[in-house]
Each structure stands twice: as C-alpha cells, then as structure tokens.
Amino acid sequence: MSLDWSFYSWDLIQKYILNGFLFSIELTVIATIGGIFFGTVLALMRLSGKPYLEIPASIYVNTMRSIPLVMVILWFFLLVPFIVGKPIGAELSAKITFIAFEAAFFCEIMRSGIQSIPKGQIYAGQALGMTYSQNMYLVVLPQAFRNMIPVLLTQTIILFQDTSLVYAIGAYDMLKGFEIAGKNFGRPIEAYLAAAFIYFLICFSLSQLVRRLQQKVAIIR
Structure with a gap:
C-alpha cells in the first residue's frame, strides 16, 4: 500500500489543521x-514551614502527580457540569484542567530551583531587614528562574505533547484536525504520519x- 502524496496540501492545512x-x-x-x-504559589506554600500551608499544598501536588492527565481531563469535563449546572465547553475545560495539572509539576521545579539558591544569600537579605516576601521576590526568585529556564522549557515541550490528550473530550486540537482530515479523505495513515512528523x-x-x-546558562554560572 503506497502513500497518497496528494493528501498533503495547503488546502488540507488551511481547512483542517491550522x-x-x-x-x-x-x-x-x-x-x-x-x-x-500557581506552581510558584504552591512551592512557596510548601517551603513556608507553616503546616496549614505546607500540608494542603503537598496533598494537592502529590495527588495531581499520581493521576494520569487524561483521567484528570475526563473527570473535570464530566463532573464540573454537575457542579455548576451547565457544560463549560471542551476548550475551556481543557485550559482549566491543564493549568491545575501542570501547576503540580511546575511546583516541584520551582521548589527545587528555590532550594538551589545558597542559604547565605537568604541570610544576607534577612540581615538587610528584608521580609520573607521581599527576600523571595528580590533575591531568591530572580536567580531561581534563571537557573530553571531550561527545565521550565523542557516541561513546556512535554506540555505541548500532552495537548493531544484533549481528544478524549472532543476539543479541536492539532491531532484532532489530522484525524478528521484522515477520515474525510479516507487516508488515516497519511494523516497520522503527518501529525507525528509535525509533532516531532x-x-x-x-x-x-x-x-x-x-x-549558555551554564557559561553564565
């Protein structure tokens, strides 16, 4: 069975994929x-040393990191309409779900980045009379963000790959566009090959x- 190269056209991209x-x-x-x-907020809660902040944040992060994303997407999409009394749409549901889910992963990245900053700089800020918030905002977080840029971008790449999971609730993402095009033209193999190539x-x-x-970040250090 040979591939139909005529399947790949600008008309296909414009109508189905874009x-x-x-x-x-x-x-x-x-x-x-x-x-x-929200991941930064959770990380600060986990590092606050206050049980009433640390425990809820830890439970949230550990729970989210233990559940497959597709299950969170389905639960939110199916259960929220019963709570609010009306459907909220696949696209909006996907956005809320992804933010809630990714916050747990970004929390751990942020927490590791904050903990990587030498304690001496924190103590120096305290010696200058800075509050906890000022110390974090002016001293710790700027350095932590610079150190974490590669890891944050890597997580973003993983996030982009995970967007294909919104097919489970019928949201029209790039993979869904290829799937519909493949069905309409009777060329599912060509469609999925093109989707795989573009994702890659x-x-x-x-x-x-x-x-x-x-x-470059390593050189700056």
Whole structure:
C-alpha cells in the first residue's frame, strides 16, 4: 500500500489543521503561564514551614502527580457540569484542567530551583531587614528562574505533547484536525504520519533550542 502524496496540501492545512494547531499553541501558552504562576504559589506554600500551608499544598501536588492527565481531563469535563449546572465547553475545560495539572509539576521545579539558591544569600537579605516576601521576590526568585529556564522549557515541550490528550473530550486540537482530515479523505495513515512528523519537528527543534540555552546558562554560572 503506497502513500497518497496528494493528501498533503495547503488546502488540507488551511481547512483542517491550522485551527487545531493554533489551539494547541494557545493551550500550551496558557497552561505554561498559569502553571508557573500557581506552581510558584504552591512551592512557596510548601517551603513556608507553616503546616496549614505546607500540608494542603503537598496533598494537592502529590495527588495531581499520581493521576494520569487524561483521567484528570475526563473527570473535570464530566463532573464540573454537575457542579455548576451547565457544560463549560471542551476548550475551556481543557485550559482549566491543564493549568491545575501542570501547576503540580511546575511546583516541584520551582521548589527545587528555590532550594538551589545558597542559604547565605537568604541570610544576607534577612540581615538587610528584608521580609520573607521581599527576600523571595528580590533575591531568591530572580536567580531561581534563571537557573530553571531550561527545565521550565523542557516541561513546556512535554506540555505541548500532552495537548493531544484533549481528544478524549472532543476539543479541536492539532491531532484532532489530522484525524478528521484522515477520515474525510479516507487516508488515516497519511494523516497520522503527518501529525507525528509535525509533532516531532516542533518538539525536536525546541529541544535543540533548550540545549543551547542550557549551555549558555551554564557559561553564565
């Protein structure tokens, strides 16, 4: 069985793939920004030394990291309508779910980055009269973010790959676009091969970028 190369055309991309690709990128960006923000909050809670903050954050992070993402996506999509009384849509459900799920993983990255900063700098900030918040905002987090840039970008690449899981709730991502095109044209093999190639091309290119960035960060250190 030979491949039908005429399947690959700009018309195919424009009609079926482009909207899905844009949603995959949008979901990746939103989940990354939201995940880093809430992950930082969770990391600070876990490092606060206060049980009423540390324990809930630890339970949340460990629970999320122990459940497959596709299960979280399905649970949220199916259960939330019963709670709020109406469906919220596959796309919005996917965005909320990804932010909630990725926050747990970004939390551990942020926590490791914060703990990598020498204690002497924290003590120096305290000696200057800085509060805990000022110390974190002005001294610790800027250095931690610089050290964690390669790891954060690597997690973002993984996140982009995971966006394909939204097929479970019918959201129109890039993989869904290829799937529909393959069914409509009767060429599922060509469609999935193209999807695999594009995912590989994007992720491999970004991985090489992260590798170069990691080398530059190492030089700065």
